[in-house]
Amino acid sequence: xxxxxxxxxxxxxxxxxxxxxxxxxxxxxxxxxxxxxxxxxxxxxxxxxxxxxxxxxxxxxxxxxxxxxxxxxxxxxxxxxxxxxxxxxxxxxxxxxxxxxxxxxxxxxxxxxxxxxxxxxxxxxxxxxxxxxxxxxxxxxxxxxxxxxxxxxxxxxxxxxxxxxxxxxxxxxxxxxxxxxxxxxxxxxxxxxxxxxxxxxxxxxxxxxxxxxxxxxxxxxxxxxxxxxxxxxxxxxxxxxxxxxxxxxxxxxxxxxxxxxxxxxxxxxxxxxxxxxxxxxxxxxxxxxxxxxxxxxxxxxxxxxxxxxxxxxxxxxxxxxxxxxxxxxxxxxxxxxxxxxxxxxxxxxxxxxxxxxxxxxxxxxxxxxx
Numbered sequence: 001x002x003x004x005x006x007x008x009x010x011x012x013x014x015x016x017x018x019x020x021x022x023x024x025x026x027x028x029x030x031x032x033x034x035x036x037x038x039x040x041x042x043x044x045x046x047x048x049x050x051x052x053x054x055x056x057x058x059x060x061x062x063x064x065x066x067x068x069x070x071x072x073x074x075x076x077x078x079x080x081x082x083x084x085x086x087x088x089x090x091x092x093x094x095x096x097x098x099x100x101x102x103x104x105x106x107x108x109x110x111x112x113x114x115x116x117x118x119x120x121x122x123x124x125x126x127x128x129x130x131x132x133x134x135x136x137x138x139x140x141x142x143x144x145x146x147x148x149x150x151x152x153x154x155x156x157x158x159x160x161x162x163x164x165x166x167x168x169x170x171x172x173x174x175x176x177x178x179x180x181x182x183x184x185x186x187x188x189x190x191x192x193x194x195x196x197x198x199x200x201x202x203x204x205x206x207x208x209x210x211x212x213x214x215x216x217x218x219x220x221x222x223x224x225x226x227x228x229x230x231x232x233x234x235x236x237x238x239x240x241x242x243x244x245x246x247x248x249x250x251x252x253x254x255x256x257x258x259x260x261x262x263x264x265x266x267x268x269x270x271x272x273x274x275x276x277x278x279x280x281x282x283x284x285x286x287x288x289x290x291x292x293x294x295x296x297x298x299x300x301x302x303x304x305x306x307x308x309x310x311x312x313x314x315x316x317x318x319x320x321x322x323x324x325x326x327x328x329x330x331x332x333x334x335x336x337x338x339x340x341x342x343x344x345x346x347x348x349x350x351x352x353x354x355x356x357x358x359x360x361x362x363x364x365x366x367x368x369x370x
Contacts (some may be wrong), residue, residue, distance in 0.1 A: 006128035006140075007090050010044050010126040018354075026357040028073065030085075031122060034116035035347040037287030041073060041085040042122060046355075054092045055099040056244055061238035062087065062101055062261070064110050068365040069357070071102045071345055075366030078355055081105055082284050086115045090142045097129055099143040104335045105368065106281035109262040110245050111146040111196025111324070113166065113291010118347035121149035125349070136160040140210055144169075146196040146245055165344035168295040170333035171195040174237070180229040190251075190306075195295025195341060197249040198237050200230045204253040207237075211253055211277045216285055223251040223279025240334035250280030252293045259306045266312025271324075274305065275316045288345070289315040294325040294342040302327060303341055309339075321345070 004360035018027070032039065048066060061070030062070070074083045087101040100119060102109035120140040123129045132138050137152045151166040174192040183190050191201045207222060209215045231237075232249055237247035255275040276297075278290040286293075292317050301307035313325045322345070331342040357364050 005091055006123055010088055017287050028355045031355045032351040033118040033347050033349050035118045035288050036317050037319035037346055038114045040086050040115050043085060043087045047087055050089055055089060055328040056145045058089050059108050059145045063349050071366040072357055072364060073101060073367050074105055080208060081368055085174060095141045097140040098215050104281040105284055109197060111144050111292045113343050114288040116142060116149050116151050116166045117345045121161040121347045124153040124161050163344055163346045165342055168341045169196050171295045171299040171337040172333060172336045172338040178234055180233045182225050182229045183272045185222060191300055193300040196292040199250050199252045199293050199296055201228060201252050201254060201300055202224060203256045208321045211255060211275050220279055220283045220285055226284045228249045250278055253277045259301060266334045271312045271314050272294035273283045273314045277318050277350040285318045287317060288321055289323040290321060291343045294323050294343050296325050296339045298325050299339045303352040
């Protein structure tokens with residue numbers, strides 16, 4: 001049976017009201033959400049049609065032709081430096097419900113776990129995918145730039161989505177035990193791993209301050225500096241199959257105290273608890289534990305011998321929200337040892353908006369203040 005794309009239903013979820021002179025302005029409809037405190041602005045309609053044979057090609061086309069709309073929706077006055085968004089697009093084929101492009105203050109990402117968790121909830125609660133009896137898990141298949149993501153939204157006895165999980169793309173360790181010199185921090189050891197995007201993973205014990213909200217600005221400064229140092233001094237970042245995926249997205253600081261023992265010497269508890277703080281794009285601080293970052297951590301820690309395949313890694317964010325990550329499969333991927341991670345979390349809807357891009361507004365494409 002041919003899957004009926006959820007994308008065909010999405011654009012019916014729109015606002016009927018419009019102010020005077022609206023016809024002279026571009027209208028863009030969104031639903032806003034958050035996952036563990038990290039915002040997500042889901043762009044339903046009003047964004048121009050994007051050319052391309054698949055989601056990765058549409059990402060390229062959007063970046064080349066409509067970057068001014070990204071800044072208009074992410075930057076002030078409609079957004080802020082830490083805003084995040086998803087543009088819903090047609091899927092690659094009938095095997096998925098819809099596609100998603102991920103946007104932020106710097107550009108277009110390749111994968112976003114917190115967005116997938118939120119989109120799975122939204123697709124079910126808006127009726128974009130086929131419903132199932134209350135208490136069921138409902139599959140939602142999303143084509144991301146990094147590949148096809150299979151998500152599942154869990155409902156309660158009243159049919160409301162209470163959590164989501166997703167099966168990520170093959171994730172792998174790229175480089176271990178690397179070192180760069182960073183102004184103000186000295187020599188910093190790091191690893192590189194991929195979970196739909198590439199991150200530099202840094203043991204937070206190397207920082208002169210803990211992973212706490214009151215140190216947010218210091219974490220941003222350090223994360224940006226380490227990312228720049230890795231780009232300029234470190235190993236080349238190359239994806240084995242897609243050149244568009246080969247770039248360093250951010251820095252992830254990790255509390256490694258719970259992973260200091262080998263899996264063989266750990267207790268009988270199947271959950272290992274840790275903390276993440278991810279600084280990505282142009283100094284954005286992720287309020288969630290970072291889904292693609294947790295996926296990369298699972299691959300990295302398995303390669304390091306710090307995590308066994310039977311364990312669940314429960315990762316807490318700077319806001320105290322948590323994602324759970326586990327390894328569902330190990331495999332060879334493009335000549336590399338890789339894992340298939342599963343990540344779960346909870347999202348919430350915060351609002352629905354119709355934004356207008358007024359051609360007479362001198363700030364209509366947005367701005368940021370450093």
